[in-house]
Amino acid sequence: MDILYSIFIDPFVQMGSAPDLLVQTLWEGLVSGVLYALIALGFVLIFKASGVFNFAQGIMVVFAALTLVGLYEAGVPAILALILTIAVMFLLAVGVERLVLRPLVNQPDIILFMATFGLTYFLIGFGELVFGGNPKVMITDELYLPRGSVEFEMFGGFVSLQKIDITAAIIASVMVAALAVFFQKTRIGRALRAVADSHKAALSVGISLNQIWIIVWFTAGIVALATGIMWGARSEVSFALQIIALKALPVLILGGFTSVPGAIVGGLIIGVGEKLGEFYWGPLVGSGIESWLAYVIALGFLLFRPQGLFGERIIERI
Structure with missing residues (x-):
């Protein structure tokens, strides 16, 4: 009975007795969830264009952030370094399209998936060669990202919100909304959905796979850069960030691999669920629940x- 009470009743008693801590936990989960959703959007972009899960999206987050910091350390002003990093992500998109995707048009999905594995390890090796393997500090001040925190008195206690978390939530929300509109309302967005359905059909109606893939990979690169900046500002820039980026996998499973709204909802569920689980149920299992709870939910x-939740059910008739 004590175990059942600890699992099913006591956490909710704690939530009711300290609502300020509950609000604090929900806020931290919300910020993590929005950033997870932003990461997941990078995967959704590639999946919509090729029908393949892009394993390289995680290392793209790291590579973009390392490029930004590396250029600044080389003496390039921060804003110029940001512009040059965007240019690097465009060149990466062109290179992927020319050297990886174009030779594999109409190949089985597993071939494209394995190609993203190869791209992942190429970027890891190239990144370590150019930038080294040591963690780096994100240039938060130089990019005019705020520091410090703001506190609110709430429910008889205080809730502290980090300014960088507020900024990250706002920027991520704007990007998520912009990409949702891009998918649903623009000609390129409709062409992208057509490419995802069938490469041959898209080619037959005059859609250029080459242009679509460059646009999609470049957009995914911009998403990766924004994600790397925000996660790097909250911790540090290192190759460990690619592990965080893979949290997008359970987000995609929850929301659906082809759904932008699904990425948003899935990210929020995972982010809030992790924080609540870690704070209220973590002591029951010795903490560390945040590292595996997302995969259990998935x-x-x-x-x-x-x-x-929002994915398309595919029915194949035999």
Whole structure:
């Protein structure tokens, strides 16, 4: 009975007795969730254009952030370094399209998926060669990102909000909204969905796979850069960030691999669920729940709704 009380009742008693701590936990989960959603959008972009999960998106987050910091350390002013990093991500998109995707048009999805594995390890090796393997500090002040925190008195206690978290949530929300409009309302967005459905059909109606892939990979690169800046400002810039980026996988499982709204909802569920689980249920299992809870939630969805909350159910008739 004590175990059942600790699992099913005591956490909710704690939430009711200290609502200020609950609000603090929910806020931290919300920020993490929005950033997870931003990471997941990078995966959604590539999946919509090729129908393949882009394993390289995680290292693209690291590579973009390392490029920005590396250019600044080389003496390039911060804003110019940001512009040059965007140019580097465009060149990366062109290189991927010319050297990886174009030779593999109409190949099985598993071939494209394995190609993203190769791209991942190429970027890891190239990044370590150029920037080294040591963690770096994000140039927060130089990019005019705020520091410090603001406090609010709430429910008899205080809730502290880091200014960088507020900024990250705002920037990520704007990018998510802009990409949602891009997918649904623009000609390129419709062409992108057509490419995802069938490469041959898209080619037959005059859609250029080459242009679409460059646009999509470049947009995914911009998303990776924004994600790297925000995560780097909250911690540091290192190759460990690619592990955080892979949290997008359970987000995609929850929301659906082809759904922008699904990425948003899935990110929020994972972010808030992790923080609540770590704070209220973590002591029962010795903490560390934040590192695996997302995958347990994703496993539950795979068992009962494998297409995700907003994903398309594919029915194949035999």
